[in-house]
Amino acid sequence: MIExxxxxxGEGALLREVRLAALAANPxxxxxxxxxxxxxxxxxxxxxxxxxxxxxxxxxxxALEDGRAVGMAGIARDIGQRRRHRATLWGVWLDxxxxxxxxxxxxxQEALDWAAxxxxxxxxxxxxxxEDPSWSLYGRLGFVRREVDPFGAHVDGTxxxxxxxxxxxxEAA
Ligand SMILES: CC(C)(COP(=O)(O)OP(=O)(O)OC[C@H]1O[C@@H](n2cnc3c(N)ncnc32)[C@H](O)[C@@H]1OP(=O)(O)O)[C@@H](O)C(=O)NCCC(=O)NCCS
Numbered sequence: 001m002i003e004x005x006x007x008x009x010g011e012g013a014l015l016r017e018v019r020l021a022a023l024a025a026n027p028x029x030x031x032x033x034x035x036x037x038x039x040x041x042x043x044x045x046x047x048x049x050x051x052x053x054x055x056x057x058x059x060x061x062x063a064l065e066d067g068r069a070v071g072m073a074g075i076a077r078d079i080g081q082r083r084r085h086r087a088t089l090w091g092v093w094l095d096x097x098x099x100x101x102x103x104x105x106x107x108x109q110e111a112l113d114w115a116a117x118x119x120x121x122x123x124x125x126x127x128x129x130x131e132d133p134s135w136s137l138y139g140r141l142g143f144v145r146r147e148v149d150p151f152g153a154h155v156d157g158t159x160x161x162x163x164x165x166x167x168x169x170x171e172a173a
Contacts, residue, residue, distance in 0.1 A: 002070065002098060004106045006053055007060040012045035015060065018069035022093035028160075029128060030091070031153055059114050063094060063103050070095040073107035075115055075123070085121040092125075092134070104137050112141070112167070121170045126152065129161040143167045 007015060016037075023034040052060040052074065063071030071094035078086040089111055094104045115123055127134045129148055143165040152162025 001065075002101070002103050003064045004061055004071075004103065004110055005064070007049050007062055008053065009050055010046075011062070012042060012049045014062065014069045015049055015072070016040070016045045018062065018072045018093075019091065021069075021095065022072065022091065025096060026093065028155070029093070029131065029134070031126075054114055057118075059111060060091075061107050061110050063098070063107055065098065070098045071103055071107060073111050075111040077115070077118065077120060085119070087115045087118075087120045087123050089123055089125040092137075099133075105141070108137060108141060112169070116169050121168065123167045123169065125165050126162045127165060128153075129163045138165055138167075141167065 019037055020034060023030055023032065023037055027034065049060070052058040057077040057079070058075070060072060060074045062069050072091055073089065073093075074091040075087050075089050078084060078088070089108065092104065092108060094107070112123060123143075125138070125143075126149075127138070144167070146164045146166050148161050148163050150161045151159050153160040
């Protein structure tokens with residue numbers, strides 16, 4: 001049974017482990033590299049966790065199986081009165097051994113539920129163009145493709161196109 005819950009203070013090492021596992025397993029799916037993230041200090045991981053328990057403007061969800069973090073999803077609200085209606089989803093990942101059982105969807109749905117409760121109106125994210133698993137997940141949750149940036153990432157000397165997706169939670173002004 002895989003549990004999905006908000007990260008708790010003191011879980012910096014757990015977050016580091018799952019984020020590095022994601023970057024090692026699926027380096028092409030994310031904009032940060034393993035080496036960049038591996039260099040982050042323990043204090044930085046602790047600060048990230050402290051800001052991401054869902055009580056403020058950020059949330060990180062963990063998927064846990066027998067105490068081991070096997071997946072994660074992050075969501076961060078924009079700052080400032082005129083931008084607070086927006087949030088960005090990031091870092092959605094599930095250990096390959098745990099995929100295809102609805103856990104990825106649970107992670108994203110819980111992040112969206114948190115955003116809706118906080119009054120967020122529109123949720124954005126960027127995905128690598130034509131990436132089928134993530135498009136299946138987000139498309140079925142109601143995200144639509146807004147634009148493609150052909151120069152979204154630069155990987156090993158080659159540009160990688162990124163699609164910007166948006167889910168409007170509440171269009172009312
Ligand atoms: C994307 C990811 C999180 C999905 O996790 P998951 O737990 O396997 O997904 P779920 O089981 O919840 O499936 C969600 C939906 O996506 C579809 N899906 C999942 N994997 C798929 C695949 N490989 N190909 C096509 N569709 C797929 C499922 O059919 C499901 O839709 P349905 O319930 O309507 O049938 C996982 O594949 C992953 O970590 N990929 C690598 C990292 C990544 O691409 N992250 C997103 C970057 S923002």
